[in-house]
Amino acid sequence: MNYPLCVTCGTEYEVKEELPATCAICSDDRQYVGWQGQQWTTMRALAKQHKIRFKKENGLLALGLDSVFAIDQRALLLPTDFGNVLWECVSLVTDEAVAELRRYGGVACIAISHPHFYSSMIEWSEALGGVPIFLHEADRHWVMRSSSHIVFWSGERHKFSNEVTLLRLGGHFEGSSGLHWKGGPFPDGALFPGDAIQVTMDRKHASFMYSYPNAIPMKRSDVVTLRERVSDLDYDTVFGFTWDRDIVGDAKSAVEQSLDRYFAAVDG
Secondary structure, eight states: OOEEEEEEOOOOOOOOOOSSSSOOOHSSSSOOOTTTTOOOOEEEHHHOOOOEEEEEETTEEEEESOOOOOOOOEEEEEEETTTTEEEESSSSOOOHHHHHHTTTHHHHHHHHGGGOTTTTHHHHHTTTTTEEEEEEEEGGGGGOOOOTTTEEESSSEESSSSSSEEEEEOOSTTTTTEEEEOOOOEEEEEEEEEEEEOOOOTOEEEEOOOEETTEEEOOOOHHHHHHHHHHHHOOSSEEOTTTTTTSSSSSHHHHHHHHHHHHHHHHO
């Protein structure tokens, strides 16, 4: 079935009869309905306009659409001791992209930080052989297409292995998640925080927002909690949500300085 995709956020919907008037994710105050009103597309139509591009970024294989669509996030293939983890997801699935991932050893599971990046996660799972998709249970109600492939994890941390751990960061969404990896090409640790910790354009700092497009800061209490949840982690690199938005080298210090800067700003 050719499921509808929201043009503004790229989320795939399970629709039995007629399309909803608006995308639930875009109607939320963290997102927005496109300026031209609610628009829908399909995987088939998207494939006529875009392809999946692959690029090596700071030692990892990144993939995403070849030109901007919706939020323009990238996904990353993490070759961990647990297996290849596809971190984040994108809206377009192609046979060529699946073949390329298989050339790198396939995918053991998909893990996604928050609902803005759920995109076509079910299509990706099925194309990759029905691999599990790990989402935090606090964001269960944002899933727009149900599947038995989804695994809802709970609590503050979920360990894939001694090297790889999912973290509940909160703030941006209640279940906003990150992934910490200390192994493989990152013996000093790497943090993949989605949008809960947003790498800024100077790639030397981070910010912490409830809504990025609508410029609503994250609550101070949520940022305090986020700081506590990452305080015991070692990491030298932070991978941001999109192409080239990474802090490479001394990343933990950069995040700590950014937290201090944030509190100074919101506290006046």
